[in-house]
Amino acid sequence: MSLAGNAHAAPVAVQATGDSAYAAVDPFIGTGGEGHTFPGAVVPFGMIQLSPDTQIKSRKEGYDWAAGYRYEDTTITGFSHTHFSGTGHSDLGDVLVMPIAGEVRLERGEAGKPGSGYMSRFSHDDEVAQPGYYAVTLQDYGIRAELTASARVGVHRYRFPQGKPAHVLVDLRTSMYDYPGKVQWSRLRLREDGTVTGFRETRGWAPGRQLYFAMRFSHAPQGHQFHDTEQDVAYKGFPPPGEKDPRQRAQIEGRQLVGAFDFADADFAGGQRELLVKVAISPVSEDSAIANLDAEMPDWDFDRVRADAKAQWSQALAAVDVDAPADDRRRFYTALYHTFMGPSLFMDSDGRYRGPDNAVHQAKGYTNYSTFSLWDTYRALHPLLTLVQPAQRNNDFINSLIASRQQSPYGVLPVWSFHGLETWCMIGYHAVPVIADAYMKGIRGYDADAALEAMVASASYGPYDGIAQYMQLGYVPIDEEGEAASKTLEYAFDDWTIARMAQAMGRDEVAAAFEKRAGNWKHAFDPGTGFMRARLRDGAFREPFDPDASGYGSDYTEGNAWQYSWYVPQDVAGLAAAHGGEDKLIARLDQVFDAKVDPAVFEHMEDITGLIGWYAHGNEPSHHVAYLYAYAGQPWRTQERLGQIMASQYAARPDGLAGNDDLGQMSAWYVFTALGFYPVTPASNQYVIGRPFLPRATLNLPNGKHFTVVAEGLDDAHPYIGKAMLNGKPLTRAYLRHEEIMAGGELHFSMQAQPDRQWASDGGERPYSMSR
Known part of the structure; x- marks a missing residue:
């Protein structure tokens, strides 16, 4: 079993690179503007995301606080242990902890007061x-707060x-996207050994x-x-002994629970007034949370945990x-x-977790x-993760997807899931290309037959989003299902990836059926307008039609016809025809890039940002579009458009992301594009060459080999590829094969002004x- 969160020994040279890279990271990038990232403590792929929450907003006001923290804010509400990075919708913000010096107040209060x-x-x-690692001074209390984390444990250090x-x-x-009644039930318990548990x-x-x-305290x-602060509860049953005195309760249950713990001066040795708090979480039980705490943080060495995270x-x-x-x-x-x-x-340290069936x-x-x-991802x-993470990690992702399908009450792969549960957010069955892309790249540490079965089941589940009609x-007919044009297009791509994997497995009947799908x-393409459009059940395109129009529940998902009419990554040649x-x-x-578009046309669509014309x-629907010039024989135009995008959509400041980072998709686009290539069509085993934005970069691949990209002469005045050499031989095509990267070697670009x-x-x- 692979153990997420454990650091493995690395060669000295690679470790030196990592230390230098560590110092270059700025977690505040994306915490302002539209990025929705958080600055707090987390290890790679960790279950704990311990971070400050600046404001807790209601569901209707909470879009800008999807990660809990907003760089523009001037107050901190507390430090909670679970967060999303970069999402446009939100939840989590579990177990908020706040150190206090002086009078205890049980309510958050108001920012600015x-x-x-x-x-x-x-x-x-x-x-x-x-x-x-994260640290801040809480000015109203004079408390220095520091945070660090392991995979399942968040550690706080407070100096009062x-x-x-x-x-x-x-x-x-409290929760992200809060609203009355969100907490259905909760419990706080102080155990005899001083451990605080709850759910x-x-x-x-x-x-x-x-x-x-x-939770445990160092003192x-x-x-x-x-306290249970819920109001207007008609009947709470008979109180146990001491229940009327909140200082005598060893346990409390209810829907609006808050607790406070007091520490005497005599407990702080040497007058330092330093307190450590360690908090483990579990999807299974309070006892499992205790076991996670014991497994990952048996001592009180904050600096050790911080060093391990680093x-x-x-x-x-x-x-x-x-x-x-x-x-x-x-x-x-x-x-x-x-x-x-x-x-x-x-999952807990013993391998248990809670599935989609709860x-x-x-x-x-x-x-x-x-x-x-x-x-998004x-x-x-x-x-990207197939290139920069071990195969075992990618296998674990896919095994998790397969297990989720097997435990799902609906028998389908996840659509948008967190903490094991399905949200049914967004469209498509995009676990399918994740699995197919890995399989085609030779990442196969899972039951491929079970994976293909899960993919076909998800693509055939009639009750989901118009699949029966599809x-x-x-x-998908628009008079029976919203966002029908987008769904038709995305289902068709997902189907192509099923065909690819089935063909590679020798499952020709499945491959043929899904290649046809x-x-x-083509059913969405209107030759009269040149746009992808939604059809009615009778086959007619829906009228009236305005390619500029957008709206939630319209013909398109978070976009309009200008943005969605390019979504045929499996057959760009067919789209050109x-x-x-x-x-x-x-x-x-x-026309897309050069149009004069007033951003106000999308002010009702908070997800549509980062405009260059209609792009x-x-x-996400626009992310591959700049690369499409290469399919039409003009890769130099791709190079121009990428320059526009990189210069205007990313910056090294808190508001430096033009849109939600969406669990790393915006950032992954940047990483690929900076290196000089991008996976327009996952499961094709090809990366379309754009242009490099770094003088030199080396991928230290999970198989131990190294692939270096060199951009000779690169600067603002020399943005175009003049010549490309792969391992010393001329490269005259506009793509790389996955196996060429994984074999190691050097891609050398000579950059020029024209x-x-x-x-x-x-x-x-x-x-x-597919049609070429």
Whole structure:
């Protein structure tokens, strides 16, 4: 069994690279603007994400606080132990802890009103964020707070000021995307040995989510108080002895629980007033949380945990060695850092976890993961992880997907799942290309027959999002299912990846059936307008039609016709033919990028950001579009467009991401593009060459080999590829094969001031299309 969170020995040279990369990471990038990332403590793919929450907003106001932290804010509410990185929707924020000096207040209070509650002001001048470590001074209390983490345990170190009583508040009422009634039930218990345990069940993005925790203090509390602040409860039963006194309760259950623990001056040795708090979480039980605590943090050595977290991050970041100016390294390594946030570990130290059926299961022979943001991450994040993470990690992801399907009440692979539970968020069955891409690359440490069975079952589950109609008609009808054009297009791509894997497995009947379905994109194409459109059941396109229009539940998912009409990654040559030839395809691409678009047209669509014309880099449907020029014989135009995107959509500052990072997809796009290539079509085993943005970068591959990309003469005045050499031989095609990268070697670009319109322009040098 692989154990997520454990650092493994690395060669000295690679470790040195990792230490340098570690220092380049800026966790504050993405915490402002649209990025929705958090700056707190986490290890690669860890189950704990211990981070400050600046404000807890209601569900209707909470979009900008999806990660709990907003760089523009000036107050901290507390430190909670679970967070998403970069999502556009949210949940989590479990087990919020806040140290207090002086009077105990049980309510959060209001930002901008000091003393109105337990939240505190802070300044970025007093704030530090590094991979696996976070520190800040809570100005209203004079408390220095430090955070670090292992895979399942968050560790706090607080230094209290002299002269004021010290307390630690634990609030089980708060959540990201909060609303009344979200906590269905919870418990706080102080055990005889001083361990605090508890749980809560919430109904939110994932209904019925259960989370358990265990907490210990480095000094025994001298007193405590437990409260249920829920109002208007008609009947609570008969109280046990001492129940009327919150300081005598050893246990409390309810829906709005908060506790406070008191620490006497005599407990702090040497007048340092330092208190450590360690918190483990579990999806299974309070006793399992205690076992996780004992397994990962048996002592009180905060600095050891911090050093171990740094070692894990140094090793992970050493997957790529970049020689570039400081700002480029900062952007690159922060992006790489964000790609290791998810999927996240989701099992206890004994291998047990809670599945989509909300039952407890045992992972046998693999490490279980959850938090699969698949509509986003199948595009670039998962393909990147096949290059920068061990095969075992990728096998664990796929085994987790297969197990989830086997335990699902619906018998399908995850769509968008976290903490083991399905949210049914977004569209498609995009676990399918994740599995197919890995299989085609030779990552096969799982039952391939079970995987293919799960893929076919997910693609054939009629009740899901119009699949029954899709199988009958070859498209999803808009008069029966919303966002029908997008669903037809995405299902067709997913079907193509099933065909690819089935063919490689010798399952010809399955391959033929799904290859036919892969052509269903043609049912959405309207030759009269040149756009992908939604059809009615009777076969007519829905009228009236406005390609500029967008809206939730419209013909398209988080986009409009300008953005979705390019989603045929399995057959770009076929798309060009449908347009009337490559020249017309390029002319339409230019219309997308060169249009004068007022961003106000999308002010009702918070997900559509990062506009260059109609191109919207802040959302995933546009991510492959700039690379499509290469399919039409003009890779130099791809090079131009990528320059526009990189210059305008990424910056080394808190608001430096043009859109939600979406569990690493925005960052994975940056990593690939900076290296000089991108996986437009997962499961094709090809990466389309764009242009390099780094003078030199080396992939330290999981098989022990090294693939180096050199950009000779690269600077702002020389952005075009003049010549490409692969292992000393001319490369005249616009793509790399996966096996060429994994074999190691060198890709050498000679950069020049003017475009070479002949390089990779011949028809035989184009990337894969199923109809070519």
